[in-house]
Amino acid sequence: MCLIPIPDRQIKHSSYQPLLGLYRHLFNVYYWLMAFITILIVSTLTACATLGDYEERVNVTITDMTPLVSTLMEQRYLIRLRIQNRSRQPLTIDGVSLDMSLNGKAFASGVGNQNVIAPAYGEAMIEVKVSSTIFGLIRQIQSFQELEDKPFQYEISGNLSTPDSFLKVPYKESGEIDFRPLSEATKLR
Numbered sequence: 001m002c003l004i005p006i007p008d009r010q011i012k013h014s015s016y017q018p019l020l021g022l023y024r025h026l027f028n029v030y031y032w033l034m035a036f037i038t039i040l041i042v043s044t045l046t047a048c049a050t051l052g053d054y055e056e057r058v059n060v061t062i063t064d065m066t067p068l069v070s071t072l073m074e075q076r077y078l079i080r081l082r083i084q085n086r087s088r089q090p091l092t093i094d095g096v097s098l099d100m101s102l103n104g105k106a107f108a109s110g111v112g113n114q115n116v117i118a119p120a121y122g123e124a125m126i127e128v129k130v131s132s133t134i135f136g137l138i139r140q141i142q143s144f145q146e147l148e149d150k151p152f153q154y155e156i157s158g159n160l161s162t163p164d165s166f167l168k169v170p171y172k173e174s175g176e177i178d179f180r181p182l183s184e185a186t187k188l189r
Contacts, residue, residue, distance in 0.1 A: 057087040060171040085118035095161035103143040108132035151176035
């Protein structure tokens with residue numbers, strides 16, 4: 001298909017014949033390049049649109065926090081997380097990262113490489129070893145003294161790594177613990 005309307009009688013013995021072939025070749029390359037770029041853009045947008053699905057299909061909560069062997073400068077904890085899969089497909093997890101904040105201040109972080117499978121509309125438990133420093137602990141003691149009668153706030157966030165996708169599944173959970181009923185019970189005694 002020629003885009004340049006040149007009558008055949010002018011082209012037969014003309015010096016433009018090689019140039020016309022070059023134009024045709026460039027048009028074909030341009031056509032396939034534009035088709036490839038269009039497919040690439042559509043694929044990228046589709047992949048980005050599915051990211052929101054991961055955030056909604058996973059709920060992560062803390063079930064237990066156990067102190068491990070610690071030193072003066074570093075405190076270690078074993079945190080057990082419950083992963084709820086709210087999807088029709090099972091979720092295979094081969095790694096997790098965790099950052100914990102207490103009262104709005106960074107407290108501990110850690111990673112784990114435990115392999116678990118959360119079945120469709122099911123739950124799985126995963127363990128993460130986290131570390132905090134003496135400085136983080138001192139900051140928490142200071143903020144705990146400033147709380148007075150306010151509830152203690154916590155937040156965990158991180159990513160779940162899946163071998164099924166090159167994307168990470170982000171999660172975030174926050175809440176508060178109210179120590180006031182405990183302090184009121186000790187005042188009554």
